[in-house]
Amino acid sequence: MSYRLPHPRFVRTTLALAVYGALAMPAFAVGSSVEDRLKALEARLAQIESENHSLKQQLKQTDQKADAAGEQVEKIASQGITSKASWADATQFGGYGELHLNQLKNDKPGGADKKEMDFHRFVIFMGHQFNDRLRFFSELEVEHNTVEGGKGAVELEQAYLDFMLTDNLSVKAGNFLIPAGILNETHEPNTFYGVERNPVENKIIPTTWWEGGVGLTARLGNGFTLDGAVTTGMKADAADKYAVRAARQALREGTQAKNPAYTARLKWAGLPGVELAGTVQYQSDVTQGNDATAGGAKLLETHAIVNQGRFGLRALYAGWRLDGSGPKAVGADRQNGWYVEPSFKLNDAWGLFARYNRWDNQAGGGDGVDSSYRQFDAGVNYWPHPDVVVKFDLQRQKAPMGKDEFNGFNVGIGYRF
Amino acid sequence: MFHLTRKLVRLLFLFCLLAPSRAQTADLEAETQRFLTEAFTQPPPSSSLWLTAEHKPAVRALLGHDYPAARLRYWRSGRRTAWVLDEIGKEMPITVGVVVDDGRIERMRVLAYRESRGWEVQSPNFLRQFAGAGLSGEQQLDRAIDGISGATLSVRAMTRLAKLALWLHPQAMQKASPP
Numbered sequence: 001m002s003y004r005l006p007h008p009r010f011v012r013t014t015l016a017l018a019v020y021g022a023l024a025m026p027a028f029a030v031g032s033s034v035e036d037r038l039k040a041l042e043a044r045l046a047q048i049e050s051e052n053h054s055l056k057q058q059l060k061q062t063d064q065k066a067d068a069a070g071e072q073v074e075k076i077a078s079q080g081i082t083s084k085a086s087w088a089d090a091t092q093f094g095g096y097g098e099l100h101l102n103q104l105k106n107d108k109p110g111g112a113d114k115k116e117m118d119f120h121r122f123v124i125f126m127g128h129q130f131n132d133r134l135r136f137f138s139e140l141e142v143e144h145n146t147v148e149g150g151k152g153a154v155e156l157e158q159a160y161l162d163f164m165l166t167d168n169l170s171v172k173a174g175n176f177l178i179p180a181g182i183l184n185e186t187h188e189p190n191t192f193y194g195v196e197r198n199p200v201e202n203k204i205i206p207t208t209w210w211e212g213g214v215g216l217t218a219r220l221g222n223g224f225t226l227d228g229a230v231t232t233g234m235k236a237d238a239a240d241k242y243a244v245r246a247a248r249q250a251l252r253e254g255t256q257a258k259n260p261a262y263t264a265r266l267k268w269a270g271l272p273g274v275e276l277a278g279t280v281q282y283q284s285d286v287t288q289g290n291d292a293t294a295g296g297a298k299l300l301e302t303h304a305i306v307n308q309g310r311f312g313l314r315a316l317y318a319g320w321r322l323d324g325s326g327p328k329a330v331g332a333d334r335q336n337g338w339y340v341e342p343s344f345k346l347n348d349a350w351g352l353f354a355r356y357n358r359w360d361n362q363a364g365g366g367d368g369v370d371s372s373y374r375q376f377d378a379g380v381n382y383w384p385h386p387d388v389v390v391k392f393d394l395q396r397q398k399a400p401m402g403k404d405e406f407n408g409f410n411v412g413i414g415y416r417f
Numbered sequence: 418m419f420h421l422t423r424k425l426v427r428l429l430f431l432f433c434l435l436a437p438s439r440a441q442t443a444d445l446e447a448e449t450q451r452f453l454t455e456a457f458t459q460p461p462p463s464s465s466l467w468l469t470a471e472h473k474p475a476v477r478a479l480l481g482h483d484y485p486a487a488r489l490r491y492w493r494s495g496r497r498t499a500w501v502l503d504e505i506g507k508e509m510p511i512t513v514g515v516v517v518d519d520g521r522i523e524r525m526r527v528l529a530y531r532e533s534r535g536w537e538v539q540s541p542n543f544l545r546q547f548a549g550a551g552l553s554g555e556q557q558l559d560r561a562i563d564g565i566s567g568a569t570l571s572v573r574a575m576t577r578l579a580k581l582a583l584w585l586h587p588q589a590m591q592k593a594s595p596p
Contacts, residue, residue: 063465066465066467066488067465067488070465070467070486070487070488073486073487092508094507127508129508129509132531135508135533137533162533164533167530170533182566185567186566186567191569219536223537223540223542225536269537269540269565269566269568270537270540270542271542272542272543272546272562272563272564272565273563273564273565273566275565275566275567305566307563307564307566308563309561309563310561386569386573
């Protein structure tokens with residue numbers, strides 16, 4: 001029997017079929033499984049999308065609820081701020097104080113030195129906001145720590161009602177500070193150089209100077225502010241040589257209100273770090289009619305403040321003219337002074353200054369005596385916090401003949417809050 | 418002499434009555450809208466940033482105290498954010514609008530000023546100083562701001578708000594905001 005090999009074509013076809021079958025059969029089986037899985041995945045994805053959508057909706061609702069709750073809380077809080085329903089929210093307290101050490105030798109022959117420590121000023125501010133337009137402000141001060149034997153004082157330096165008529169116009173009534181000079185209205189110790197306030201504003205303006213009456217403040221735009229006030233006047237006395245510092249009535253009991261004073265100030269602060277201002281005041285009778293040899297008086301004050309970067313400069317002039325033969329006879333018909341104070345801030349915490357002051361409370365020619373004082377100060381301020389200051393300065397004075405002449409140094413600490 | 422005083426007082430009150438009363442009708446919301454329209458041609462919808470426990474220490478370091486709200490409203494468009502923030506100057510809160518563009522202040526505007534002094538902080542000349550300012554590594558403004566004499570506290574409040582807005586800007590930019 002002979003064995004015949006299959007025809008090669010048959011072999012090829014069989015092989016091809018076998019290979020195809022081998023490849024195609026599993027492929028058919030796998031294709032069906034992928035489709036199922038894809039379908040399953042699609043279903044899962046749709047479910048996740050739906051869940052995600054639902055979660056997003058929930059998140060949005062939660063956000064909306066949170067926002068609504070936040071708005072409500074803020075609304076309640078803002079009602080607290082603006083309507084001032086609560087006394088505590090509407091009442092503000094603050095204060096400032098300064099302790100001074102003076103180590104000054106009196107160069108007048110036989111004169112007493114001034115080597116003293118003094119808690120010069122302890123002040124409490126209290127303000128109350130009645131509503132958005134009407135507020136009260138006050139400043140109560142204990143000077144020189146205690147009140148004993150004619151020394152020290154408890155003073156109500158400010159206590160007034162301020163009514164905002166518009167954003168740009170307000171009127172105040174009560175006991176307030178006269179808008180004159182640099183320190184009279186802004187005198188917290190951290191705001192100026194030197195342990196003691198400068199002598200020109202002290203003796204000539206005279207700071208701290210408050211009166212009772214009504215005042216108006218108008219913000220004119222472009223950096224201009226106009227202040228006007230009608231207040232109680234001064235009561236100068238021949239016994240004090242009509243010195244303006246001694247003429248303040250300070251609204252104590254018996255303050256005479258026969259002859260008022262009229263004050264106007266124009267201030268420009270249109271550039272950052274710059275203030276230019278001028279004040280005129282007319283006293284209708286500077287002795288309140290108690291001295292027939294005296295009469296009206298006029299104050300003219302002008303100052304400039306320039307702070308640019310680290311450099312600072314303050315310059316001020318103030319001068320009085322008193323009518324009548326009485327003031328003229330003692331040279332008090334002219335009382336004036338000026339100072340220039342350049343300064344330099346080394347950084348936020350340290351600043352250096354120098355100041356030249358000149359003043360004269362009997363600058364008129366009537367008495368024929370040189371009565372002018374000169375004082376040079378130089379020193380340093382250190383602010384460990386913007387509201388707290390430690391000060392040191394050297395003082396060199398040149399006093400007229402027969403007057404105390406204090407030379408030495410001063411150290412001070414001060415704060416405000 | 419008091420005859421003249423009476424006349425003057427009468428004149429003062431007449432002046433007060435005749436003076437424009439723009440302020441009385443001034444509305445914070447209207448000021449805010451004006452500020453936003455100036456900042457964005459088409460103001461975007463507002464968003465909220467909640468001051469959570471993790472934000473509070475940084476805010477306290479910038480302001481010296483906690484911010485008196487738990488939620489801050491802001492507006493964002495691209496790299497720019499706008500904020501409306503409050504801070505007390507001496508006694509009353511000052512409301513300020515700040516626009517920050519890519520970490521630098523673009524503009525600042527006072528929307529409501531309630532203090533009786535120091536109103537000069539509202540002047541464009543003062544506010545212009547903040548334009549371009551950023552935060553230094555020590556969380557301070559990278560430039561000196563010239564103050565206003567007699568308005569030190571208001572100036573300091575404005576500086577604190579500028580720093581706060583600059584610090585808030587990246588927080589808003591990082592915040593995931595689903596479309």
